[in-house]
Amino acid sequence: MQITVNNQVHNIDVEPNMPLLWAIREIIGLTGTKYGCGIAQCGACTVYMNGEPVRSCSIPVSAVGSMKITTIEALSPDNTHPVQKAWIALDVPQCGYCQSGQVMAAAALLKRIPKPTDADIDNAMSNICRCGTYQKIRDGIHVASGQKKLADVLAQYEASPQTRG
Amino acid sequence: MKTTQIENAGRRRFIIDTSVLGGGLMLGLGSVPMDALAQKNPAYNQNSIMNATDPEVNAWVNIKPDETVIIRFVRSEMGQGTRTGLAQLVAEELECDWKKVITESPTPGQSVARKRVWGEMGTFGSRGIRISEDYVRRGAAAARMMLMQAAANEWNVPVSELTVNKGVISHAKSGKKTTYGKVSEAAAKVTPPDPKSITLKDPRTWKVAGKPLSRIDTSDKVNGTKVYGVDLQLPGMLCAAVKACPVFGGKIVSYDESKVKNLRGVKGVVKVNDGTVAVVADTWWRAKTALEALPIVWDEGKGAGVSSKDIDQMMLNSLNETGDFALRKEGDALGTIQNAPKKMEAVYFTPYQAHATMEPMNATVRITADRAEAWVPTQTGEGSFAALSETAGLPLEKCELYKLDAGTGLGRRAAAQDFVRTATLIAKQFPGVPVKMMWSREEDMTHDFYHPLAVAKMSAGMDANGNITGMHIKVAGPSIRATLFPMALKDNKDVFQMQGLYAEPDDAQMGYSFPNLLTEYVMKNTHVPVGHWRGVNTNQNAIFLECFIDECAKAAGKDPLAYRQAMMQKFPKHLGVLNAAAKKANWDKPTPVGSHRGIAQFMGYGSYSACVAEVSVKGNIVHINRLVFALNSGHVVNPWLVKEQIEGSVVMALGAIFNQEILIENGRVKQTNFDSYAPLRLASVPKVESVLVPSYDFWGGVGEPTICVVGPAVVNAISKALGRPIRNFPLHKENLSLA
Numbered sequence: 001m002q003i004t005v006n007n008q009v010h011n012i013d014v015e016p017n018m019p020l021l022w023a024i025r026e027i028i029g030l031t032g033t034k035y036g037c038g039i040a041q042c043g044a045c046t047v048y049m050n051g052e053p054v055r056s057c058s059i060p061v062s063a064v065g066s067m068k069i070t071t072i073e074a075l076s077p078d079n080t081h082p083v084q085k086a087w088i089a090l091d092v093p094q095c096g097y098c099q100s101g102q103v104m105a106a107a108a109l110l111k112r113i114p115k116p117t118d119a120d121i122d123n124a125m126s127n128i129c130r131c132g133t134y135q136k137i138r139d140g141i142h143v144a145s146g147q148k149k150l151a152d153v154l155a156q157y158e159a160s161p162q163t164r165g
Numbered sequence: 166m167k168t169t170q171i172e173n174a175g176r177r178r179f180i181i182d183t184s185v186l187g188g189g190l191m192l193g194l195g196s197v198p199m200d201a202l203a204q205k206n207p208a209y210n211q212n213s214i215m216n217a218t219d220p221e222v223n224a225w226v227n228i229k230p231d232e233t234v235i236i237r238f239v240r241s242e243m244g245q246g247t248r249t250g251l252a253q254l255v256a257e258e259l260e261c262d263w264k265k266v267i268t269e270s271p272t273p274g275q276s277v278a279r280k281r282v283w284g285e286m287g288t289f290g291s292r293g294i295r296i297s298e299d300y301v302r303r304g305a306a307a308a309r310m311m312l313m314q315a316a317a318n319e320w321n322v323p324v325s326e327l328t329v330n331k332g333v334i335s336h337a338k339s340g341k342k343t344t345y346g347k348v349s350e351a352a353a354k355v356t357p358p359d360p361k362s363i364t365l366k367d368p369r370t371w372k373v374a375g376k377p378l379s380r381i382d383t384s385d386k387v388n389g390t391k392v393y394g395v396d397l398q399l400p401g402m403l404c405a406a407v408k409a410c411p412v413f414g415g416k417i418v419s420y421d422e423s424k425v426k427n428l429r430g431v432k433g434v435v436k437v438n439d440g441t442v443a444v445v446a447d448t449w450w451r452a453k454t455a456l457e458a459l460p461i462v463w464d465e466g467k468g469a470g471v472s473s474k475d476i477d478q479m480m481l482n483s484l485n486e487t488g489d490f491a492l493r494k495e496g497d498a499l500g501t502i503q504n505a506p507k508k509m510e511a512v513y514f515t516p517y518q519a520h521a522t523m524e525p526m527n528a529t530v531r532i533t534a535d536r537a538e539a540w541v542p543t544q545t546g547e548g549s550f551a552a553l554s555e556t557a558g559l560p561l562e563k564c565e566l567y568k569l570d571a572g573t574g575l576g577r578r579a580a581a582q583d584f585v586r587t588a589t590l591i592a593k594q595f596p597g598v599p600v601k602m603m604w605s606r607e608e609d610m611t612h613d614f615y616h617p618l619a620v621a622k623m624s625a626g627m628d629a630n631g632n633i634t635g636m637h638i639k640v641a642g643p644s645i646r647a648t649l650f651p652m653a654l655k656d657n658k659d660v661f662q663m664q665g666l667y668a669e670p671d672d673a674q675m676g677y678s679f680p681n682l683l684t685e686y687v688m689k690n691t692h693v694p695v696g697h698w699r700g701v702n703t704n705q706n707a708i709f710l711e712c713f714i715d716e717c718a719k720a721a722g723k724d725p726l727a728y729r730q731a732m733m734q735k736f737p738k739h740l741g742v743l744n745a746a747a748k749k750a751n752w753d754k755p756t757p758v759g760s761h762r763g764i765a766q767f768m769g770y771g772s773y774s775a776c777v778a779e780v781s782v783k784g785n786i787v788h789i790n791r792l793v794f795a796l797n798s799g800h801v802v803n804p805w806l807v808k809e810q811i812e813g814s815v816v817m818a819l820g821a822i823f824n825q826e827i828l829i830e831n832g833r834v835k836q837t838n839f840d841s842y843a844p845l846r847l848a849s850v851p852k853v854e855s856v857l858v859p860s861y862d863f864w865g866g867v868g869e870p871t872i873c874v875v876g877p878a879v880v881n882a883i884s885k886a887l888g889r890p891i892r893n894f895p896l897h898k899e900n901l902s903l904a
Contacts, residue, residue, distance in 0.1 A: 084388065096572070
């Protein structure tokens, strides 16, 4: 079958019931998208289908058809997406394992709602993080959406662009 | 025979014959398959980039002619930020340019080959920095002295006339300048100073350490390029999925390989050991799918008859027994309580918890006749190395272990190296082929070493003024040491289950003076394996002590802060964080209408923590309106990262306190995934305010100390709101849930 990932067409010979996650990771070889639960609970496997965030662990690859898949690797060519920039500036990730999914979910939220409220963030960000980076994820979305200045958020933690090095 | 010892999964000391490693500097070097670990973040390397022939200033520091400063980092990184923190400490004493710093991580094999020049690698117990700060800083200072001596030699001037700033060495008299990169090679030949003769900087004067610098390893975590253990792709690699008997201790009777061996991609069905089967295939999904289709007959063993209600009852019954030993017996607590005008008694229950690390257990192993290599996300590089060697049946000099940054550790990847052993046993059956073993979430959750369930009976006698005259703490439950280090236990005396109630200072001292005190532990082990879970035994012991103190304060009609302060006068550091948290939370001012405060303090991992929670309860729903922490960890290497550890501790603690529990049903774990064992999500997490109050006279931990005060502070606030004690965890047993 054919599948389009990050604007590249791949001809893959796989079982139709193979979840999209595993086709992406093990057949196409893009490992940024992570396995966390396999039952659409944690969101570590979040990718876009025609621009909409989905949990790729629970979608059979045969259901993708002509829809275009975007993975974390193609969110930006060089970490320049506002979410990525905010994530780096605030060191949102701790271990980083769930962050591909968090970044994809946050970027999808900002596309849908450019200036999300805290309630919007609560509703959209249901991905699990076991390090507990949620407070910084919220800060990061506020900064990425331009609703808070980076310096103001840093100041909340007694830091500044200078002291962050 | 020259020997050295490394931790072998905590079971016993692994004696290494270092004499056979003589001249073995080449061992393991150059063999790291860099392709598999290629990173797009240039600022750090998960393993070693050095060649055996590269000059180095010393073990901790190498400086390239282009001024790149390579700092060696040998602890494990799993999100806690130790890589950045230790690099800051090195850069501070080295006086180099922080912007030129990159890190590399020598392997356990490289370390053993150099007689463990890098020391221990274990990263658990909140010790990554506090155990290594001294020799790492001395190593960096020695490197600075050697670099400056090399410049002094070149210019033929006394080293005392030189100054250094950000890697630029200057001689004011002659106006000469040079750089670390230019003198690095010559510095390598300078006689190193005696480390003991070095005077380290006063931390109050730090310029690089102590600052909230950005992590050096973030950029590849936001674009999918960071390589975790599960992401390894080695040439010719196969993948393994694993199933152990659902009931702990059960065994395989039979399995029908014919049903799956012809499925697509399947390369073999492997009996790993008496109780574990694996399927090996070309991809992990195919291995897992075939394993699910494999008919397996189990002998579930006697554990199959045990369920949570049996375990809970056994633990509660054991509170009527005398303890196996008394940790502390000061005065006559029992007599005092019996004769006291007012008596208090409360029984508390806390459940099993799973680690549920975000990245499931995994290890990749390749074994040939004379070499074993493993790629492992681990909290103990040397423990994994020893487990590989022992299981492969090859001496250490024929093994190598490549650490990978872990997708959380939380204590699961430390003492128990079961995942390395399992992966090695599978790989042994595929000689020469790298086999990546990964557990499904279900396997990971049902074959953990769980945070131990614990119960406590707390009894106090009070005088007419409500002051506690006698305190009796009896804790019962399974012992971590009995599971993981049985040979180290004598007469059931597992003092570690009493963590946080110790008389001795330094690690986890109880911060109250009770005129009469008895603390006892009743060990009750089950077939359910238990282990270290972030904060370990401080979690339940803080709940027992701090919730009970609040119950006593209420009975005495006293303010919980003032009540504590009166009993803490001999413990100024405990009292210091308690007061700092209270001050930040405006304890002396009224709460907003409908809001209630709770407070708690505890010591663990050498550090002092306190928390104030402000909650409102509507129906059965708890809203946490404010959460304030004070932490004295002695020193603060990076305040940004310390605060992130507090924020993370809050999430893990609140999930466990409100929702999460592991239950046993017919011998097996009932919760199998994040639907039935649901960690906290973003919407439920309150904003955390942290006050860091270092006293600069000790080195405490950071990753774990604050987790244990979250529960009692929140619960004390809820109790205040509801006007009733809360003793059963998780709180859904008290009909409470978090908004």
